[in-house]
Amino acid sequence: MSAETDPPLLELLARQAGVLSRSQALRHLSARMVERRLGSRRWQHAHRGVYVAHTGPVDREARRWIAVLSTGDGTLLGGLSALETVGFRGFITDRIDVLVRAEKTPSGPPAGVVVHRTGILPASDIHLMRRPPGTMPARSLVDAAQWAISDQRAWAIIAAGFQQRLVYADDVRTVLARMPRAKRRALISEAVTWSSGGVHSAAEADFLRLCRRAGLPEPLLQHARRDAHGRRNYLDAYFEECRLHVEIDGGHHMDVEHWWADMRRQNDLWIPGDRVLRFPAWAIRHRPAEITAQLRAALRPIPFLNTSPPLPVAKSPRSKNEG
Structure with a gap:
C-alpha cells in the first residue's frame, strides 16, 4: 500500500x-x-x-489547525476563535486567538495568530470534542470579552453569546469565580446579569436603569416588529401602549451605511404611526435628566403620567322650582 x-x-x-x-x-x-x-x-x-x-x-478551518499545531502541544483555540467553531456569529475577525498554559512560551507564531497565556485552565474549561481543540463556550466568552478592544465591544460580545443561546449564566459565572484577576471582571459580571435577562448592550442596560430610577414604565427591549415592507426589525426599546420607539445610537452610527439603514427603519416606523425618539448612548449615561424629561413628555398619554387637570363634571339641570 x-x-x-x-x-x-x-x-x-x-x-x-x-x-x-x-x-x-x-x-x-x-x-x-x-x-x-x-x-x-x-x-x-x-x-x-x-x-x-x-x-x-x-481556508479558515485550515488556518485554525495551523495556529494550534504551530504553537505546540496543549494549545487551544480561545476567545472568538473558539466561539466561531460552535456557531458564534457577528464578531469574527481574521485574527486567530489561541490559549496556552502560563509555563509555555511559544515563539514566532504564524502571522495573524495571537497567543494568550493563562495560569487558570481546568479540565472543565476544555472542549475535548472540538476539532481543533478549544475552550468551552463559557470560558471562550469570558476570554473574548477580556481580549476585546473596548468595553463596549466586550459587553456586546457577552450579550451576543446569550442572544445566540450559546451559554448559560451560571456557567459563565462559574468561570468568572475561578478568575479573580480577569480583565473587565466587573463589567463582564454586570453584562452577564443584564444579558441573561434579555438586555443586548450596555446602552440598553443604562436606558433600563434610567427608566427605573425615574419611575417610568419599563419598555420592551429588542421587540420584534414588521415594517411597512414586511421586513422584520428589532426595536431597541418600545413603549407599546404609547407606540413610542426609542432608538439608542452607539458609535457605529457615524458610519454612513449604518446611519442610513437606521434612518430608513425609523421612517418605516413613522409611516404607520409609531413615534421615534433617538438618543446617543453617551447621553443616556451623562445627560439622564434631559433624557428623562423628553421621555416624560412623550409618554404623557399613559394614564399614570397624565398630569392634566380632570375635566369638570357636568351638573344635571335644576328645575325652576328648586331652591
Missing part, C-alpha cells in the same frame, strides 16, 4: 483540514518522503514544522 492511500494518514488529513505537524507526518512517512512532497510542491509549508497536504488556497 502506498503512503498516498494509507488510511490512517488520510483520516488524519481529513480530520485536520489537510494540515499536519512534522511529528504527525513522520508517524506515517519517512523524512525523505516528506521532503519529496515538499520539493515536488504536492505539499506546502504552512509554518515551521507544519505542512498543508495540498497546494491550493488555505
